[in-house]
Amino acid sequence: SAVISQKPSRDICQRGTSLTIQCQVDSQVTMMFWYRQQPGQSLTLIATANQGSEATYESGFVIDKFPISRPNLTFSTLTVSNMSPEDSSIYLCSVEHRTTDTQYFGPGTRLTVL
Amino acid sequence: AQSVSQHNHHVILSEAASLELGCNYSYGGTVNLFWYVQYPGQHLQLLLKYFSGDPLVKGIKGFEAEFIKSKFSFNLRKPSVQWSDTAEYFCAVGFQKLVFGTGTRLLVSP
Numbered sequence: 001s002a003v004i005s006q007k008p009s010r011d012i013c014q015r016g017t018s019l020t021i022q023c024q025v026d027s028q029v030t031m032m033f034w035y036r037q038q039p040g041q042s043l044t045l046i047a048t049a050n051q052g053s054e055a056t057y058e059s060g061f062v063i064d065k066f067p068i069s070r071p072n073l074t075f076s077t078l079t080v081s082n083m084s085p086e087d088s089s090i091y092l093c094s095v096e097h098r099t100t101d102t103q104y105f106g107p108g109t110r111l112t113v114l
Numbered sequence: 115a116q117s118v119s120q121h122n123h124h125v126i127l128s129e130a131a132s133l134e135l136g137c138n139y140s141y142g143g144t145v146n147l148f149w150y151v152q153y154p155g156q157h158l159q160l161l162l163k164y165f166s167g168d169p170l171v172k173g174i175k176g177f178e179a180e181f182i183k184s185k186f187s188f189n190l191r192k193p194s195v196q197w198s199d200t201a202e203y204f205c206a207v208g209f210q211k212l213v214f215g216t217g218t219r220l221l222v223s224p
Binding site: 033 | 146148150156157158159160163165204206209210211212213214215216217
């Protein structure tokens with residue numbers, strides 16, 4: 001497994017602002033992903049964070065709303081832009097080593113948008 | 115697109131009762147199957163996984179799951195639950211891009 005940290009752990013933000021969430025892992029990993037868990041719902045994949053290139057977004061998610069960076073093999077950021085109350089969710093990053101085909105999840109960032 | 119169904123949204127059991135949580139998925143090809151657990155106040159943790167081979171897989175804390183290809187199912191079982199098993203359980207399917215079920219909240223009363 002891997003030790004994954006996320007910052008911040010929670011935040012309360014005003015409508016129209018942006019928040020950047022950081023994900024740090026203690027070892028070099030092949031894949032990094034970002035998920036969203038809306039209240040009372042399951043996890044939904046937002047995008048795959050690709051090192052050195054643009055992220056790969058899932059249907060329904062766009063780069064302008066959720067810009068993602070991955071400058072190296074251990075770090076990624078997700079920005080939630082121009083937030084609205086509908087963006088209130090838990091945002092989780094996960095990592096996977098190609099040799100294991102198994103994802104391990106960070107503790108999540110609980111975002112509330114007022 | 116793949117989908118995952120967990121039919122039990124809330125389950126309440128007494129300690130020592132047996133547990134079975136259902137998981138069905140819709141995908142005809144080869145898939146990797148996972149069960150994750152989220153204990154109160156903790157982050158999502160891997161409980162067990164199935165990639166290939168013996169369809170009965172054993173995980174941590176006495177949990178096991180059986181892959182039945184003909185039924186597109188991957189049900190989670192535990193012969194005797196404990197109060198500490200109170201958690202939310204998620205079934206997930208996929209290769210890299212995981213599709214999750216809606217989760218089952220298990221409450222075990224002492």
